[in-house]
Amino acid sequence: MTDKNIYSPIIQNNIPQVLTIPHDGGGYQPEEEEFDLRRYWSVIRRHLWGILGLAVSVSVLTLLILLSMTPIFRATATLIVEPKEQKVVSVEELYGVDTKSKEYYLTQVEILKSRAIARKVIEKLNLTSSPEFIDDDEEKDAGDRAEEMGPVGPYGPQIPTQMAVAKSGALQEGTGSEDDSETGGSWLDLGSWFPFGASQSSAVDMAERDPVDAVVDKFLKRLNVTGVRNTQLVQISFDAASPELAMRVANAVCDAYIDANFEARSEGTQLASKWLATRLEGLRQKLVESERRLQAYLENQKLVDIAGASSSGMPSSGVSSLSASQLSDLNAKYIDARKVRLEAETLYSQIASLGGQVPDNIESMPAIYGDETVRDLKQQEHEALTRVNELASRYGAQHPERVTAETHLESIRAALKKQVASVAGRLKQQIAAAYANENALAGQIDSIKSELQGIARKESVYRELQREVQSNRELYEMFFKRLKETSEAGDLQPSNARVMDAAVLPKFPVKPNKKLGVAIAFVLSLMAGVGLAFLLDFMDKSFRSSEEVEQKLGLPLLGLVPLVVQKQKRGVKEDVSKAFLEDPRGMFAESVRTIRTGIMLSALDDPRMSILVTSSVPGEGKSSISMSLAYALAQLNSRVLVVEADLRRPNLAKRCGLSAKMPGLSNLVVQTATLEECIHHYDAGHIDLMPAGLIPPNPLELLSSHRFAEAMAELESEYDAIILDAPPMQPVSDALALSRLVRSVIYVIQAEKTPVHMARSGIDRLRKVRAPLTGVVLSQLNIEKSRRGYSSYYYGDYYYGSYQQEGAHE
Numbered sequence: 001m002t003d004k005n006i007y008s009p010i011i012q013n014n015i016p017q018v019l020t021i022p023h024d025g026g027g028y029q030p031e032e033e034e035f036d037l038r039r040y041w042s043v044i045r046r047h048l049w050g051i052l053g054l055a056v057s058v059s060v061l062t063l064l065i066l067l068s069m070t071p072i073f074r075a076t077a078t079l080i081v082e083p084k085e086q087k088v089v090s091v092e093e094l095y096g097v098d099t100k101s102k103e104y105y106l107t108q109v110e111i112l113k114s115r116a117i118a119r120k121v122i123e124k125l126n127l128t129s130s131p132e133f134i135d136d137d138e139e140k141d142a143g144d145r146a147e148e149m150g151p152v153g154p155y156g157p158q159i160p161t162q163m164a165v166a167k168s169g170a171l172q173e174g175t176g177s178e179d180d181s182e183t184g185g186s187w188l189d190l191g192s193w194f195p196f197g198a199s200q201s202s203a204v205d206m207a208e209r210d211p212v213d214a215v216v217d218k219f220l221k222r223l224n225v226t227g228v229r230n231t232q233l234v235q236i237s238f239d240a241a242s243p244e245l246a247m248r249v250a251n252a253v254c255d256a257y258i259d260a261n262f263e264a265r266s267e268g269t270q271l272a273s274k275w276l277a278t279r280l281e282g283l284r285q286k287l288v289e290s291e292r293r294l295q296a297y298l299e300n301q302k303l304v305d306i307a308g309a310s311s312s313g314m315p316s317s318g319v320s321s322l323s324a325s326q327l328s329d330l331n332a333k334y335i336d337a338r339k340v341r342l343e344a345e346t347l348y349s350q351i352a353s354l355g356g357q358v359p360d361n362i363e364s365m366p367a368i369y370g371d372e373t374v375r376d377l378k379q380q381e382h383e384a385l386t387r388v389n390e391l392a393s394r395y396g397a398q399h400p401e402r403v404t405a406e407t408h409l410e411s412i413r414a415a416l417k418k419q420v421a422s423v424a425g426r427l428k429q430q431i432a433a434a435y436a437n438e439n440a441l442a443g444q445i446d447s448i449k450s451e452l453q454g455i456a457r458k459e460s461v462y463r464e465l466q467r468e469v470q471s472n473r474e475l476y477e478m479f480f481k482r483l484k485e486t487s488e489a490g491d492l493q494p495s496n497a498r499v500m501d502a503a504v505l506p507k508f509p510v511k512p513n514k515k516l517g518v519a520i521a522f523v524l525s526l527m528a529g530v531g532l533a534f535l536l537d538f539m540d541k542s543f544r545s546s547e548e549v550e551q552k553l554g555l556p557l558l559g560l561v562p563l564v565v566q567k568q569k570r571g572v573k574e575d576v577s578k579a580f581l582e583d584p585r586g587m588f589a590e591s592v593r594t595i596r597t598g599i600m601l602s603a604l605d606d607p608r609m610s611i612l613v614t615s616s617v618p619g620e621g622k623s624s625i626s627m628s629l630a631y632a633l634a635q636l637n638s639r640v641l642v643v644e645a646d647l648r649r650p651n652l653a654k655r656c657g658l659s660a661k662m663p664g665l666s667n668l669v670v671q672t673a674t675l676e677e678c679i680h681h682y683d684a685g686h687i688d689l690m691p692a693g694l695i696p697p698n699p700l701e702l703l704s705s706h707r708f709a710e711a712m713a714e715l716e717s718e719y720d721a722i723i724l725d726a727p728p729m730q731p732v733s734d735a736l737a738l739s740r741l742v743r744s745v746i747y748v749i750q751a752e753k754t755p756v757h758m759a760r761s762g763i764d765r766l767r768k769v770r771a772p773l774t775g776v777v778l779s780q781l782n783i784e785k786s787r788r789g790y791s792s793y794y795y796g797d798y799y800y801g802s803y804q805q806e807g808a809h810e
Contacts, residue, residue, distance in 0.1 A: 040534075043533055043534060043537045044530060044533060046533070046537075047529070047532075047533035047536070047537075050529065050532075050533070051526060051529030051530055051532075051533055052526075052529075054525050054526075054528065054529040054532075055522050055525040055526040055529055056522075057525075058521050058522070058524075058525035059518050059521050059522040059525065061521075062517055062518055062521035063514065063517075063518050066512040066514045066517050066518070067514070069511075069512045070241050071241070071509035071511070071512070072239045072240065072241060072509055072510060072511035072512075073239070073240060073241070073242070073243040073246045073506040073508075073509050073510065074237050074238070074239050074246060074506060074509075074510040074511075075237065075238055075240075075243070075246035075247040075249070075250040075503040075504070075505070075506050076235055076236065076237040076250060076503055077235070077236045077237075077250040077251055077253070077254050077499065077501060077502055077503040078233055078234070078235050078236075078499070078500040078501040079112075079233065079234045079235075079236065079254055079257070079497050079498070079499060079500060080232050080233055080234075080497065080498055080499075080500045081105065081108050081232050081233075081234055081496060081497045082232065082496040082497070082498075105227055105232075105234075106227075108234065108497075109225050109226070109227050109234060111257065111260075112225045112234065112236060112253065112257050113220065113223060113225045115216050115220070116260070117253060117256050117257055117260065118216045118219045118220055118223070119212065119216060120256040120259075120260070121219070121249060121252045121253055121256050122212060122215055122216065122219060124252055124256070125248060125249065125252055127215060127219065127249075128211070128212060128215050130245065132240055132241055132242065132245065133215045133218050133219070219249075222238055222239045222240060222249075223236070223237070223238055223249075223253070224236075224237040224238070224239075225237075233500060236250050236253050236254060236503075237250065238250045238253070238503075239510070239511065243505050243506045243507075244505060246503070246506060247503045247504060247505050247506065250503035251499075251502055251503050254499050254502075257497060258495050258497050258498070258499075261495050261496065261497055262495045265495070276479055276482055279479055280476070280479045280480055283472065283475055283476040283479055284476055286472050286476075287469070287472040287473055287476050290465070290468045290469045290472050291469050293465055293468075294462075294465040294466060294468075294469050297461060297462060297465055298462070301458050301462075326448055327445065327448040327449065327452060330441055330444050330445045330448060331445060333441050334438065334441040334442060334445060337434060337437045337438040337441055338434075338438055340430075340434050340437075341431060341434030341435060341438055344427050344430045344431045344434055345431055347427050348427040348428060348431060373419050377412060377415055377416040377419055380412045384405065384408050384409040384412050385409055387405045387408075387409075388402070388405045388406050388409050391405050542750075542751070542752045542753050542754055542755060542756065543749055543751060543752070543754065543756065543759070543778065546560070546778065548756075549749065549776050549778060552756055552760065553747075553759060553760060553763055553776060554763075555747070555763065555773055555774075555775050555776045556598070556774075556775040556776070557775060557776055557777075557778060558594070558595045558598040558599065558746065558774065558775035558776065558777050559591050559592070559594040559595035559598060559777055559778070560591055560751075560777075560778045560781050561588065561591045561592065561595075561621065561625060561628075561777060561778065561779040561780065561781060562587045562588055562591060562780075562781050562782075562783050563780045563781055563782050563783070564576045564579045564588050575624070575627070575655040575656075576621070576624040576628075577623075577624045577625075577627035577628040577631065577655070578684075579628075580592055580627075580628045580631045580632070581631060581684060581685060587783065588628070589628075589632075592625070592628040592629060592631070592632045593632050595625070595629060595632075595746075595777055596629060596632040596633060598774075598775060599611065599629075599744060599746070599774060599775075602744065602774050602775070603743060603744060606743055607720070608716055608719075608720060608721070608743075609633075609720070609721040609722070609743060609744065610712070610716055610721075610722045610724070610741070610742040610743045610744065611629070611721065611722070611723045611724065611742060611743075611744045611745075611746060611774075612645075612724045612726050612735065612738050612739055612742040612744070612745045612746065612771075613625060613626040613629070613723060613724065613725055613726060613746045613748060614726040614727070614728065614729055614735040614745070614746075614747060614748070614762075615728050615729070615747065615748040615749065615750075615754075615762075616728055616729055616730050616749070616754055616758045616759050616761075616762045617728050617730050617731070617754070617758065618649065618728050618731075619750070620728075620748050620749065620750040620753075620754060620779060620780070621748055621750060621779035621780050622725065622726075622728075622748040622779075623646075623651060623652060623655070623725050624779075625746075625748055625777055625779060626642060626652075626723050626724075626725040627642060627652070627655065627685070627725075629723060629746075630642045630685060630687045630721075630723050631685040631686075631687065633720075633721045633723075634685060634686045634687050638720035638721050639688070639718070639719045639720045639721070640686075640687045640688065640719065640720065640721045640722075640723065641679065641687070641688045641689070641690060641715060641718075641719045641721070641722045641723070642687060642688070642689050642690070642723045642725065643665060643690045643715075643722060643723065643724045643725065644664065644665060644689070644690060644691045644692040644725050645665065645692075645703065645724040645725055645726045645727070645734070645738055646692065646725055646726060646727045646734075647665065647666060647692050647695060647696055647699035647702065647703070647727075647734070648695070648699055648727055648731075648732065648734070649727070650691065650692035650695070652689065652691060652692075652725060653689070653691035653692070656680075656682050656684075656689055658680060658689070658691055660691075661694075662680065662691055662693070663677050663678045663691075663693050664678050664690055664691035664692050664693030664694075665678065665690055665691070665692055665693050665708075666692060666693035666694050666695070666696050666702060667693040667694065668690070668693070668711055669702055669705060669707045669708045669711060670696075670702075670707075671707070673693075675711075675714065675715075678690050678691075678693065688719070699727075699732075699734055700732065700733060700734055700737060703734055703737045703738055704737040708741075709741055712741045722742075724738055724742060726738050728762075729761075729762030729765060729766070730758060730761070730762060733765075735766070736765060736766065736769050736771070739766055739769060739771035739772070740769065740771070742772065743772055744772055744774040745766060745771045745772055745773050745774060746774055746775065746776075746777055747759070747762065747763055747766070747773065747775075747776050747777070748776075748777045748779050749776055749777070749778055749779065750778075750779055750780050751778050751779065751780055751781040751782070752782070753780075759776075
């Protein structure tokens with residue numbers, strides 16, 4: 001009772017001093033994670049044995065399943081389908097099939113997979129009684145089925161079938177799909193593992209009506225027909241438990257297809273011959289009738305067919321051709337007459353434009369100068385003019401010789417003018433004659449045109465009748481030729497398919513493929529194992545690498561503390577921090593020294609250190625790190641004090657062998673003990689320790705009081721380094737109150753256990769009160785596991801390992 005009352009003055013006096021945590025503040029925003037291939041490789045390494053174990057287990061199980069299956073043999077025969085047929089009969093015209101097209105080969109493949117071909121093979125080989133096609137439940141009804149199927153033939157029970165190939169189109173009604181045939185008989189066929197659904201029900205109904213249909217369905221599942229790309233070859237494969245049966249069926253399918261093809265072609269030829277004969281008789285009668293009508297028309301119209309041809313190449317009427325020739329000649333004459341008239345008019349116009357005068361350049365006018373008299377007069381004029389000019393140079397104007405010469409010149413010019421007028425008169429007469437000739441020719445042309453119009457109407461009817469006769473004659477001759485060829489070559493129709501390679505007895509089974517099956521199982525299980533490993537890694541929300549610590553928390557990583565197996569003495573676990581004292585050259589000690597170095601480097605300008613060590617939840621190793629860090633600082637000849645600031649669950653005093661009732665921090669703050677009484681020396685680590693003392697009812701108020709702050713200030717003056725072992729962040733807020741009294745805060749995180757969100761929450765709370773966060777310590781790291789998968793966690797192989805080797809040599 002007394003222990004509790006001694007705190008009442010502090011509670012009353014320090015209520016205003018209780019720390020108030022602000023609700024706002026800058027929380028750290030983690031950087032976006034980048035793709036790191038090493039991280040994914042580390043995940044695989046960490047789960048490597050589990051992945052390999054799963055893959056090996058599944059592979060062994062798959063092998064056992066495959067060994068228990070019945071081996072399936074496959075026999076393959078090869079057909080060659082000719083793209084062209086022998087030209088004995090033009091089958092293209094008969095069938096209308098283009099054998100060069102891709103559709104033709106696809107059709108042949110579907111015919112090979114048809115139910116009609118399957119039935120022929122089943123009948124020939126009597127597969128209805130084969131054990132591979134009879135279920136165990138059906139064997140007891142075999143006798144009843146044999147009676148229903150009728151008498152036994154040379155190949156077993158004679159099953160009624162509809163094999164009129166060409167008439168009924170049986171070869172083109174195949175129902176087996178290529179996909180079904182390719183997977184037929186496979187142990188991966190899901191349809192055989194799950195025998196239910198609408199298609200199975202209809203198959204059962206079919207089997208009740210015709211037992212052979214059930215055998216056909218099983219047969220088609222085992223049959224595989226594929227065309228070889230860019231060739232004329234088709235491969236027919238059949239799967240069976242018996243290699244001999246597989247070979248016989250593959251060869252039988254080829255034979256059945258060739259026989260059906262030959263039957264279809266022979267019957268098609270017979271049908272074509274019959275149809276051609278019927279059609280030919282009708283064409284003959286039509287030809288005779290058209291010739292009779294043509295002859296009757298010629299006689300009625302009194303037309304004579306003189307040999308000739310129209311511009312279109314069709315025979316035409318000779319009368320029409322003669323009239324057309326006359327019209328052509330008259331048109332040519334009319335054009336010539338018109339041309340003569342126009343030329344005469346042109347010449348006359350030139351002479352009339354002279355106005356009765358004779359121009360000096362008369363030589364350039366052919367219409368005038370072409371007249372011989374004009375040319376002579378023009379020559380005489382030239383000579384007389386020359387004589388006048390000569391006399392003028394010697395005599396005067398009245399000289400008799402000169403006068404006589406000028407008179408002679410004038411008379412020549414008068415004669416020339418008269419002759420030009422005579423030429424113009426003759427041209428005028430020619431124009432009149434040309435007009436008369438032109439009009440006469442025009443009248444003749446009109447007469448011929450009228451005559452041709454009458455002939456053209458008759459010729460139109462004549463040509464129509466003549467074309468009908470020609471068309472009927474050509475059609476009749478073509479059908480007659482086809483009928484003759486078909487009749488002569490009816491029994492010579494060759495098959496367009498032949499066996500290229502017959503199926504041989506298979507030596508090795510194709511199903512199940514043990515190597516492929518085991519390989520696929522191994523790969524798939526390996527992928528599943530890797531996927532499961534990544535799923536487990538994704539579900540693991542703890543810290544798995546040093547990069548994650550710095551990336552997600554925004555704080556530097558001060559060090560990595562390896563996991564130390566706690567020894568037990570008399571059922572009590574020893575303090576982990578003693579590993580630092582017992583093995584000073586071990587990994588644990590060296591990792592603590594690394595943390596010490598990081599803290600000292602972060603506070604080079606501050607000779608005195610006050611460090612707060614906290615974590616998210618209890619059990620993360622903060623107390624062990626506090627003590628070990630104190631040991632490491634004491635090795636530097638520093639005075640170090642460890643203050644047990646966890647007043648709720650104190651355990652440092654017990655670790656150091658001190659009594660829990662000894663005075664400590666709470667006694668110092670409430671002044672029930674002096675500073676010297678509250679500090680206890682721990683010889684093993686050369687450090688001083690201030691235990692928690694009596695546990696108060698109000699630890700947060702006590703740690704937030706002015707008395708505690710004054711005590712911390714007094715202790716900082718006495719010691720080089722003070723380490724506060726604070727409570728965890730999640731349960732209480734004591735560490736927030738203590739963080740304002742220290743110069744450095746260290747946050748401890750347990751590797752592979754502390755959730756990221758929990759650590760981030762605690763650090764954000766410290767950031768909000770502006771705590772002097774120095775860095776993070778990753779504790780309890782499993783070294784062996786980190787070497788397998790957490791390569792970015794630890795560098796012990798390089799640093800700690802080499803340190804140990806040096807110690808071993810010493």
